Amino acid sequence: MKNDNKRTLMPKLRFPEFRDKPGWEEKPLKKLAALINERVGTAKCTPYTVTSGVGLVSQQEKFGRSIAGNSFRNYLRLKKNDFAYNKSATKAFPQGYIARYLGDDAAAVANSIFTCFRVDENEVDPAYLDYLFAGNLHGKWLKRFLTIGARAHGSLNVDDDDLLSLPVPLPGGRSSNAEQQKIADCLSSLDELIAAEGRKLEALRAHKKGLMQQLFPRAGETRPRLRFPEFRNAPEWNTEPLGDIFETATGGTPDRSIKDYWDGLIPWITTSLVDGNVLSEAEEFITELGLENSAAKFFPAGTILVALYGQGKTRGKVALLGIEATTNQACAAVLPRQGIDPQFILFNLDGRYEEIRGLSNSGGQENLSQGLIKKLPFSYPEDDAEQRKVITCLASLGEVISTQSKKLASLQAHKKGLMQQLFPSPEEAKA
Numbered sequence: 001m002k003n004d005n006k007r008t009l010m011p012k013l014r015f016p017e018f019r020d021k022p023g024w025e026e027k028p029l030k031k032l033a034a035l036i037n038e039r040v041g042t043a044k045c046t047p048y049t050v051t052s053g054v055g056l057v058s059q060q061e062k063f064g065r066s067i068a069g070n071s072f073r074n075y076l077r078l079k080k081n082d083f084a085y086n087k088s089a090t091k092a093f094p095q096g097y098i099a100r101y102l103g104d105d106a107a108a109v110a111n112s113i114f115t116c117f118r119v120d121e122n123e124v125d126p127a128y129l130d131y132l133f134a135g136n137l138h139g140k141w142l143k144r145f146l147t148i149g150a151r152a153h154g155s156l157n158v159d160d161d162d163l164l165s166l167p168v169p170l171p172g173g174r175s176s177n178a179e180q181q182k183i184a185d186c187l188s189s190l191d192e193l194i195a196a197e198g199r200k201l202e203a204l205r206a207h208k209k210g211l212m213q214q215l216f217p218r219a220g221e222t223r224p225r226l227r228f229p230e231f232r233n234a235p236e237w238n239t240e241p242l243g244d245i246f247e248t249a250t251g252g253t254p255d256r257s258i259k260d261y262w263d264g265l266i267p268w269i270t271t272s273l274v275d276g277n278v279l280s281e282a283e284e285f286i287t288e289l290g291l292e293n294s295a296a297k298f299f300p301a302g303t304i305l306v307a308l309y310g311q312g313k314t315r316g317k318v319a320l321l322g323i324e325a326t327t328n329q330a331c332a333a334v335l336p337r338q339g340i341d342p343q344f345i346l347f348n349l350d351g352r353y354e355e356i357r358g359l360s361n362s363g364g365q366e367n368l369s370q371g372l373i374k375k376l377p378f379s380y381p382e383d384d385a386e387q388r389k390v391i392t393c394l395a396s397l398g399e400v401i402s403t404q405s406k407k408l409a410s411l412q413a414h415k416k417g418l419m420q421q422l423f424p425s426p427e428e429a430k431a
Contacts, residue, residue, distance in 0.1 A: 009169050009424035015186075018179045022172030024424050029117070030164035032124045036082060036116040040075045045108040047072060048101070050086040055099040056107065068110070075108035076116045081126040083133070085115040085163060087155035095139035095146060096156055100130040113155045115163060124170065125177060127184035132168065135419055141166045169424050183422050187415065194411045201404045208397050212351030215390050217379045219355070228393075231386045238382060243374025246345075247335040250308075250370050251327030252295025254286050261290030267325035268296065271307040271314050274331065276350045279305075280322040296326040302336035304345050306356070309367040316357035316368065320346045332373045340380055344387040347394045348378065 009024035047059045047068040059066045068075060078084065078101045087096045101107050109116065119126055145162045171179040214226035222236040242248070251269075254261035264287030273279055286296060299305075303321040307314045308330050320342055327333060334349075336342050349356065359376065360366035381387060 008172075011422055011424045013418075013421035015179070015182050018171065018175060018182070021175050021179070024169050025172050026167035026169055027123075028164065029166040029168055032129075032168060033083070033117040033119040033164075035160060035164070036076055036078065036118055038077045039073065039111070040077050040108045041073055043077060043106060045075070045077055045106040046103075047075060048078075048084075048107045048109050050084060050088075050097055050099045050109070050114075052086070052088075052090040052093050052097040056084060056101050056103075056109070068108075071110065071112075072108070074111050076111045076114060078107040078109065078116060079118070080104055081121070082116060082118050083126075083129075084109050085117075085138070085158075087113055087115070087158050089156055093136060093139055095136075095142040096158065098133040098138055100126060100133075115158070115160055117164075122177075124168065125180040125184055127188065128180035129168070131184060131187050131419065132423065135423065137168070138163070138166055186422070187419065190411070190415050190418070194408065194415065197404070197408045197411060201401065201408055204397070204401045204404055208394065208401060209351065211397065212347060212394065215393070216348050216351060219377065222379065228386070228389050231381070231383070231389070234381065234383060234386065237379040239377055239379040241374060242334065242376045242378040245340070245378055245380075246337055248370055248374055249297065249299070249333045249335065250295070250329050251297060251299075251331055251333065253328045254290035254294040254296060258290075258293075261287055261293065264288065264290065266291055266298075267323060269305065269321070269325050269327045269331065271309070271317075271328070271330045274305050274307045274314065274317045274319040276317060276319065276346075278320045278322045278346075279325070282323075282325060286326060291326060295329060298324055298326055299333045300324055300336065302342040304334040304336075304342060304349065306332040306334065306349065306368070306373055308332055308369060308373075315360065315366070316353050318346060318349045318353075318356075332368070332370045334373070339382075339384065341384065341387050341391060343391045343395070344380065345378075347391065348380070 009026065011024065047066050048056045049059055049062055051057050051062065059068065066072075076084075080101060080103060082101050083098055084101065085096060085098045089096060119129060142158060142162060145159065146156060170176055211226075215224050217224050217237055217239070222239055224237070227234075256262070262285070264285050266286045266288070267282035268284045268286045269279060269282055270284070273283065286294075290296065291298075299321060301321050301323055305319045305321060305327060307317045309315050334345065356368070356373075356376065359372045360368055
């Protein structure tokens, strides 16, 4: 008897050899995989954890040590191509992340926060399924079962039955596994290209960082280690505390509760935008009234901003104002002066990121201050021709990095679009 409720799916893009094959169908995960309940016990296994968006990473690599402790005996034991579902929510994966174990040696994950399962490889290709999870197939399904704040012991309260009821789209017919593998191989090849281009980008960034450290004098020195030939016999660079060379200031934040202070025409910059870049636009704006009734003040184009504090890696980063703008109090402003090119200042301070972060006050929260920035030694050549030579060199390398970054972003966007074409959308299923 024909099942009239059976849904047929069809991807928008299908490889030529499979275009005349049966349409795609959905199968619940429980028909493709079984939960793993095997415990480590006395077996030798490497303890792993999951890094969202990355995959399974050994505890030693992530934390510098094993954190399994006495509970290791109860960890779940994994084999190659097993999957581990981490129920911890992240911004990219609000319903948790599913990772595939790719190692050859036995691995183990904490049974308290992971649900693990092993697929029947006669039914589904693990690499194919891995790409579906990377596209958050499970999250789109599980969000209907989750309520805000539904957590148990710090993890999302996800029922295993709900996870196993996940509809998995699969090519139909006897060629299903071959088509799955074709899709996985295609995406894997693209991943390898993306990884290669990513390594090129990181190599370029590392080269620029090293070059900047050579083109500017190190602490206690008055000459750069690397100097262009025409300036090798030129005088030593001047070195003074930054506050003795430049005027500095900080900004302020108008009262958020007063609507008349916000959504005006005056650009207002926060540290979230500061990242070794030239700022030509703002994300927030204040009014003249907000400017008058706060510590915010106008800074001219050419001002260097230093992030005094901020989340994660923000503290110590710098940016160059390409427009006249105001800032919040988390930015120290180094105002422009004649004789020193603002871009020269930007490159100088950008290459000293770790040094600037090291100036932070000790205590519960390590922050910088305008006073600490003013004491920072700053070196520069009197000859503006030498300044321009340094700027041109680093700017040209920056353009190469920007081009490579755009190339990588284009490949990543291409992959995302390709996945949307290669996998059918459940919303377009035919009953």
